[in-house]
Amino acid sequence: MASVDLWIIGCYLLVTLALGAWFGRGQKNQADFFLGGRDLPWAALLLSIVATETSTVTFLSVPGKTFVEGGNFYFLQLAIGYIVGRIAVVILLLPIHFSGQPLTAYAVLEQRFGTATRQMASIVFLLARTAGDGLRLLLTALALQLALDWPIEPCVLAIAGVAGVYSLWGGVKSVVWNDCLQFAIYTLGAFVILWMILQELPGGFSQLKEFAVETHRDRFFDFTLPFTSQVDHTTFWAGLFGGAFLSLATHGADHLIVQRYLCAKNQKSAALALATSGPVVFLQFALFLVIGLGVACYFSEFAPEQLGTPKDQALAKFVVEELQPGVRGLILAAVFAAAMSTLSSSVNSSASSLMDDLLAPWVRHWSDKKTLLAARILTAVFTAAQALVAIGVYHAQYDKSIIDQVLAIAGFAAGLLLGLYFLGMCVGRAENWQAISALLTGAAVTSYALACKANGLWFPVIGAGTTLATGIVLTLMFPPSEPHSKADS
Structure with a gap:
């Protein structure tokens, strides 16, 4: 890498740290740290939602869907389900989250089932979030390793360190406004990549279209009904139903995204941010898939030996080896922006869930200064865990x-x-044991589906359906007793 690339990346990282320090001013308690005063504008929350789910996995791995031999645009069918799922969240779940003043997505479960259910939900969230975002962090570190030829450990620590530090300083307000900056950076970077590919191809966009047709990469829909990994791509029905349930789950029951709604001024602002995020994500997927197609076309024209590059590393290899100094630094800054937007959101929401859902009995009597310090310590802990x-x-x-x-x-x-x-x-309400038994049954059935190599896009449908059905059966067999009180939860 040229020195100008390092300067660009270094300046970008310094700006994110400066923003974190700036927005960290005036915080007095954990509500300020985790919810930003509940007055953030809907447009900022929209960009934050999109940036949070647009991690390095999207930036580097989605282009691999069209880059690889036999690739196609089938993955875009998933975004159709995302749009449907978000509309369902606005209608079904958003009113629940705004029924009180909760600090986390799982506070409402305590009202329906009891404290133990809320705590179990939080544990599931924390385990999945740490594992999934650890993988996202790895993909970014692999790109940094390719650029600098460092061992993987310092690459991981460098990226996690910056994201963790500004999250620790500024809380969710810093995360949201840094997400807006990162959205602008990685979107600009994506358009620059596509523009440079088209500039280099002798036939420009026409050549790209011809390449897509000749290599059969111009396929958008597959209406078969796959339920196993025997079909190793997204089909329309898996994308529609699996994507809708996945979006309904991640945007309605995952505290990583729900935390954004709780930062909004009101339910209307939260609904506007959520509903508009679906089409934006659809357009982003389309852009990254076209980029993957462009990289494959570029390599076939100028470097055929590179067509065997692993699909998750193809775009990173193109950026590091084919782009000019300066542009390379901008694109790598965009890659880091996509990574840090997700990582910072993840560690902040994880700390929030652990503190309010699991540690509340021990910390609720602490002073504001002490709880704010604890929130920052937990942010650092989850950064290290990922x-x-x-x-x-x-x-x-x-x-x-x-x-x-x-x-x-x-x-x-x-x-x-x-x-x-x-x-x-x-059912309105159920006993703790009924809700937890339903959740564990859902986990067991989904695990069986995993062992049978079911398509992962069906996991939200299987898990939600099994949990719901089991819970209804248990409440019909053993009707709940008196309403819960804090004393018996």
Whole structure:
């Protein structure tokens, strides 16, 4: 890498740290740290939602769907389900989250089932979030390793360190406004990559279209009904139903995204931010898939030997080896922006859930100063945990497509949590043991589906459906007793 690339990346990282320090001013308690005063504008929350779910996995792994030989645009069918799922969240779940003044997504579960259920939901969230975002961190570190030829450990620590520090300083307000900056950076970077590819191709955009047709990469829809990994791509029905349930779960029952709604001024602002995020994500997926197609076309024209590059590393290799100094630094800054937007959100929401859902009995009587310090310490703890996951997975020589595994982890956990929300909506309330038994049954059935190599996009449907059905059966067999009180929860 040229010195100008390092200067660009260094300046970008310094700006993010400066923003973190700036927005950290005036924080007095954990509500300020985790919810930003509940007055953030909907447009900022929209960009934060999109940036949070647009991690390095999207930036580096999604282009691999069209880059690889036999690739196509089938992955875009998933975004159709995302749009449907977000509309369902606005209608079904958003009113629940705004029924009081909760600090986390799982506070409402305590009202329906009891404290133990809320705590179990939080544990599921924390385990899945740490594992999934550890994989996201690994993919970014691999790009940095390719650029600098460093060992993986300092690459992981460098990225996690910066994201963790500004999250620790500024809390969720810093995370949201840094997300807006990062959205602008990685979107600009993506358009620059595509523009430079088209500039280099002798036939420009026409050549790109011809390449897509000749290599059969111009396929958008597959209406078969796959339920196993025998079909190793996204189909329309898996994208529609699996994507809708995944989005319904991750955006309605996952505290990583729900935390954004709780930062909004009111339910209307939260609904506007959520509903508009679906089409934006659809357009982003389309952009990254076209970039993957462009990289394949570029390599076929100028470097055919590179067509065998692993699909998760193709775009990173193109950026590092083919782009000019300065532009390379901008694109790598965009890659880091995509990574840090997710990582910072993840560690902040994880600290929030642990503190309010699991540690509340011990910390509720602490002073504001002490709880604020604890919130920052927990942020640092989760940053370290995700770094350990990334390093551990790397040394385990994990060779599967990272985006597929991230989606599978998210679908597995979020589907179970969504089932609990649906159960509360259907039966009103249930005993702790009934809700937890339903969740564990859902986990067991989803695990069986995983063992049978079911398509991971069906995990939210399987988990939510099994959890809901089991809970309804248990409440019919053993009707709940008197309403819960804090004393008996």
